[in-house]
Amino acid sequence: MSAQAALCFDAVSVKQGDRWIVRSVSFEIAAGEIVALAGPNGAGKTTLLRVASRVLAASEGSVRVQGRALDAWSRREFAQRVAVVPQDANIAFPFSAAEVVLMGRTPYLGPMGFESALDLEKAREAMARVGIEALADRSMLELSGGERQLVLVARALVQEPDVLLLDEPTAHLDLAHRMAVLEQVTEFARRGGAVLIISHDLGLAARSCQRLALLAGGELRACGPPRELLNRTILRDVFGVDAEVFETPDGSIAVVARGITRPAGSAKT
């Protein structure tokens, strides 16, 4: 494993109670690369992402960001390198979209931290990029799930990280918003950022990611270019479904599940 990897999982295991949620997972993501993390529910995807964002400690193994172990970073430095887009935000108080986006500037401000004109400019730019300038002064409580998701993407961008971790960022989104988010993720990688994106949408993974990591029962079953991995055998092994893989005329990939080959959840054994 090279020290240059932007994000590196080295034999990461997570144990909760007596149960191994994640077992000896190793892979790395280079700068400029997008890796999709897929697998059945309960496979340990979100757990892995929580380890990488330092809110959960690995029981064994380690995660490195730019060659440095997670503990070696100060909280502030780490937040300047790694940003997270969570699945959904339920917010407790009526903060406006702009205020939430500006929260992304926290790792650059002092504790009493009032934002500078530059911070405001960056927030404005990030909101424009995901197309939510019009929502700036609206309360987060009034926004739809999809709009809130875009606010969280803008917040992560304004954090100016080197590594972006996304947990099913497109789950609540309609097609147009889904494209908008993916475009931003692709653009982020094109500028040299590393991306780990959890997604249930294998077609999307195939379209926008260089590599696909398939997790089942807490173990990494396969990791490689999506086109190589998306076939009947692997889909049956990982997801327990009988699925067909189609290629559309423009080269996109669609996965269609025909039936279940084993009861859901048995993949965990």
Add this chain to the structure above:
Amino acid sequence: MKVLSPARVAFSLAMLGSLLALALLLAVVSGASALPLSEVWRALIGDDATPAAADIVLRVRLPRALLGMAVGASLAVAGVLFQALLRNPLADPFVLGVSGGAALGGILVLALGSSFGLGYAAVPPAAFAGATLTTLLLYAVAGVRGHVSSTHLLLTGVVFNAFASAAIVFLASISGLTESSNIFLWLIGSLSAIRAEVTGWVVFFLVAGLACALPMARGLNLLALGEESAQQLGIDVERQKRLLLLATSFMVGAAVSVAGLIGFVGLIIPHLLRLVLGPDHRLLVPAAALGGAVFLVVCDTAARTLPGGRELPVGAITAVAGGPLFLWLLRRQQRRVFAP
């Protein structure tokens, strides 16, 4: 794009400061004995007022108004902090039972302390202990893996309040306190029994609590999106929580030691201020201190100048205002949760 600027903070706090000055003025000129404004003014600036007027203004009304300020500010700031830490706008030291825990601690000392040689000075530390233990209990009962369920939290608070009130009455009656000291006033909350020796505690912990909370105000904003989000933005959430829960327990403990169970200040004031000023804690925390001070001073002035010449405990007034507001907030929160 509307964002909080230092200028807006300064302006809002200046406005609230002026309101507080007006409330103080109102408090020192009104009372059972009618003193002309000029007489009150002379007493305040130490210019030869009649001894009676000087006595009323400087020894009765002013200390009581200052105590009201400190208690109101402490309760409102504690409310804001609880709401931010628990991510729940319904959290309030009284509703959560933290005030009740503090009162129980205080009463324990009053009822049983004399057998151990403890005097009134031991009441505040016992109240801090009571408040801290209640907060820990709340987390233990209602919190699962850092997520605190609203329903569990409020139920725990209600049940604990009922328990604390019953225990207080029980302790008071077995130790004969019911006649000697005004247990009734403690239970409903009043500023009429000013204890100079504990007033200093209230001010001290208010200042200490603010000194703790203000540098963390931005971190409190981030908590609105959840503890993990705040952590991912570089906030040491555990440290912040520990420090602020401790500060809150101390503020509540001190306030309860002097004024008993004045309810809902920590609910009403943060809610009103959030409507007017927005949810940003960099403004909300200091504004709650000023707003809580204004509110309690005004309520207390009303309580002691009611027609008929009888004084009402100020806690009765805050509860009459706060109860309906609480129900309305609860209803609104449910609608939000269950909305399609």
